[in-house]
Amino acid sequence: MHFIAGGVCAAQGFRAGGIHVGVKTHAAWKKDVALIVSDVDCACAAVYTKNAVKAAHIHVDKRHLADGKARAAVINSGNANACAPMGEENAERVCAAAAKAIGCPAEDIVAASTGVIGQTLNVSVIEAGMPELYSSVSHSPEGSDAAAHAIMTTDTVKKELAVETTIGGRTVRIGGIAKGSGMIHPNMGTMLCFLTTDCAISPEMIKSALLDTVRVSFNRISVDGDTSTNDTCCVLANGLAGNAVITEKGPDYDAFVEALKALCVELAKQMASDGEGATHLITCTVTGAKSEESAEIIAKSVISSTLTKAAIFGADANWGRVLCAMGYSGEDFDPDQVDVAFASAAGSIPVCAKGRGLEFDETKAKQILKEHDVTIAVAMGEGDGSCTCWGCDLTYEYVKINGDYRT
């Protein structure tokens, strides 16, 4: 298994593209609708936000995916189509427009939206632009690149990656594009991510693989603790790799999930790293916890702590905030067994042993924390449970971006 280029166009038989149609009214040079199309029908599965307030596309997609099949995905940025007048009606119109261009039933289209909440989606510009969008889709890496750009909001870089593995003697590829940035918090998908694969796999197994993967990737990142109304992670599998169809768990399923997890963990880290205003990717590793679940709750609490995030922004080795965040995680543990160290490419430094502060070199600690990628390593001394979660620092720029995003 190894990473490759090509994003959602890496797998056989997938075309993609993205153009500006006018949903984003203030920036005519910014792409705002993406289309991903398979040459043939796909097994398709998706997971959505656990927020009680859900964007309209989620209700529509759930109906369209009742049969576990889809042909294409259409995604707009610039408008969330959540809490908006005529939400579902407009989401259905987007699907219908894509279906007409492709020549398939509207029920075989999945839609997604991201952007401002509460404003009516300008669906007519999407309908008007659909023929141009469909004519732009391509099997080439440029197609995936255009789609990856078209789903961005406050993201500063596109998120795109693919992986290649061997299943049953056949080369299988999985690729993805994603957008993250704000309103990112572990509670299901927490962002938009569209994945394509030429693996032959049943709707039941692709759903299972997606759930197994999201749990250890997108659900382990946090940008700001806010779980969006629109989070969607969707995978399309068209079977063109020619492997024996995966219909049950076993070695082929495991190989597929291993590759899917590797891909999604990298995309999740790209999202955390490009969190709104972020200047650091923060990795928190918790080892020696009572269980994996316990380790995950504690690691999530640390990467979600506003005070810890602000300290990392300032390259301040304020490990007391790490212990504090562990303490209010809701997990029961013995603080007197906890060790904490900070690490990065510049080295590592233990700062707390058995719950008590160590003397340490502040200058060295600052050098370590000034690196872009920093790790907070927590050892609990209670058991064999471990987990890694990812987040980002809290910066002036986050406040600036979110102080006036809408107007």
Next chain:
Amino acid sequence: MHFIAGGVCAAQGFRAGGIHVGVKTHAAWKKDVALIVSDVDCACAAVYTKNAVKAAHIHVDKRHLADGKARAAVINSGNANACAPMGEENAERVCAAAAKAIGCPAEDIVAASTGVIGQTLNVSVIEAGMPELYSSVSHSPEGSDAAAHAIMTTDTVKKELAVETTIGGRTVRIGGIAKGSGMIHPNMGTMLCFLTTDCAISPEMIKSALLDTVRVSFNRISVDGDTSTNDTCCVLANGLAGNAVITEKGPDYDAFVEALKALCVELAKQMASDGEGATHLITCTVTGAKSEESAEIIAKSVISSTLTKAAIFGADANWGRVLCAMGYSGEDFDPDQVDVAFASAAGSIPVCAKGRGLEFDETKAKQILKEHDVTIAVAMGEGDGSCTCWGCDLTYEYVKINGDYRT
């Protein structure tokens, strides 16, 4: 019942003071130890942080308050004495020093600390300064003022207030000093608050009154979602008002709790308003919820939402973030029944009705949100439950303060 001046010295028989002894090493002009002393023994109750990592003073105080009695409280700022070497030993030494100066058993002293986590408390400077501190305490409002200043960390203004009421024909006073600022999140006391009263009340009833009060005051504010290791709310009642001792629930108890709640709600609002870097006090009122509990969970989620807090900083009427925060609160409700309005001294403006955005005047909305005190009014349309919670906005200054607090 009405508010009066005098803070913790408003009630009969209480002296207070605060001086600089050297716990804060970088600022010799900043007071860092406060002492509150009653002329006679008090019924005393306290509630503490629910964080699993607790400051040393909490363990010491619980032992000292086993009999429900105390004479004085000593509080230092500049060092949290949490996760620090010799934590309990040093907290006991602080109590012993205060007891020696006052001439009472060390078990009749309650202690509290606030400041940096993980560093050894410089207890010898507190011991050395105790005679000067005790000689400085005064029954006058200046005594309370000095104590209120001595417990401040990043607070920009002292928090101090008192209230006067009549119980059983006698004038009863309750006063308090508090410190807040960062690491404030609803989960018990969430800060330091010391309250004094001359009401005659049993240890059992003062504990009950404190629990009833904290639930609807300090537990309904949030600054940054981080629950501190040191949160402490403590009340001393010396009985000098001469009312018949309150030993059970009834009209006298109700009158006392009414006054205590009024005082603590105001102190809680002062804390939220002076949250680190805050430029707005945000009040979220939720009405029409299924229950008070449900309304509280939803209101807390709104005032804790990083994205909502950043929007208020920018005076941006981004009500979608309010609905989003309600949606991830964990409460089940029908988004299609929700109304949202923003209000302040500059007027009020409905922005969402039945879960859908309304057309509204952006200029007027911005005027409303530029006021210091802004209200987010949520109507659920589900039942009779209501609750009000308080928070503050997220600003550049918060990030600056917390990016390099320790070094």
